[in-house]
Amino acid sequence: MAVRLGDKAPDFTQDSTEGSINFHEWAGDSWVVLFSHPADFTPVCTTELGQVAKLKSEFEKRNVKVIGLSVDPVDSHKGWAKDIEETQGVALNFPLIADHDRKVAELYDMIHPNAEATATVRSVFVIDPNKVVRLTLTYPAPTGRNFAELLRVIDSLQLTEYEKVATPANWQDGDEVVILPSISNEEADKMFPKGYKELKPYLRMTPQPNK
Numbered sequence: 001m002a003v004r005l006g007d008k009a010p011d012f013t014q015d016s017t018e019g020s021i022n023f024h025e026w027a028g029d030s031w032v033v034l035f036s037h038p039a040d041f042t043p044v045c046t047t048e049l050g051q052v053a054k055l056k057s058e059f060e061k062r063n064v065k066v067i068g069l070s071v072d073p074v075d076s077h078k079g080w081a082k083d084i085e086e087t088q089g090v091a092l093n094f095p096l097i098a099d100h101d102r103k104v105a106e107l108y109d110m111i112h113p114n115a116e117a118t119a120t121v122r123s124v125f126v127i128d129p130n131k132v133v134r135l136t137l138t139y140p141a142p143t144g145r146n147f148a149e150l151l152r153v154i155d156s157l158q159l160t161e162y163e164k165v166a167t168p169a170n171w172q173d174g175d176e177v178v179i180l181p182s183i184s185n186e187e188a189d190k191m192f193p194k195g196y197k198e199l200k201p202y203l204r205m206t207p208q209p210n211k
């Protein structure tokens with residue numbers, strides 16, 4: 001069954017390049033990015049894993065742990081990790097789940113048989129510290145993901161978790177945000193001391209409160 005926004009992220013125990021991992025225990029009180037790959041020794045995945053390894057400090061800044069997955073065994077992952085280091089100039093610095101029996105892929109609906117019968121598609125799940133699924137993305141095998149966009153949406157998820165705002169189209173951290181329509185002008189006057197522009201009663205822009 002599909003894993004949807006607001007669902008509890010299914011727990012599992014599975015092999016990885018860093019030994020056996022119980023997912024919820026490993027996640028602890030961090031946010032998590034769980035992302036899948038079609039297969040080991042594939043070109044796009046090699047660049048994606050290198051890119052994520054290079055962004056480690058950006059994920060850490062946001063209290064995010066990253067974990068990858070493909071349906072190959074640990075020995076294969078370890079061989080591939082050498083290629084990633086050689087070609088991308090960075091060592092794998094997060095665990096890669098070896099989902100050889102497709103247990104996790106099935107739990108998270110990462111195999112889309114009408115696209116590809118056996119391999120996982122490029123799924124992304126962002127999971128909050130309460131283990132609730134907050135974002136899902138699905139890309140086809142030939143299209144590599146944009147990890148700057150992933151950091152951007154994590155910034156939005158974390159901001160809108162704590163402030164009564166939403167982030168408009170193409171928002172980047174530090175840009176103006178939208179006041180939630182459920183907040184009255186009287187409440188907004190108190191909540192947003194930097195002020196706001198009312199373009200329409202439902203469209204009020206304010207400087208990002210936590211900046």
Ligand code: BEZ
Pocket residue numbers: 038039042043044045046141142
């Ligand atoms: C890849 O993962 O690199 C890939 C998979 C399928 C088609 C093209 C590239």
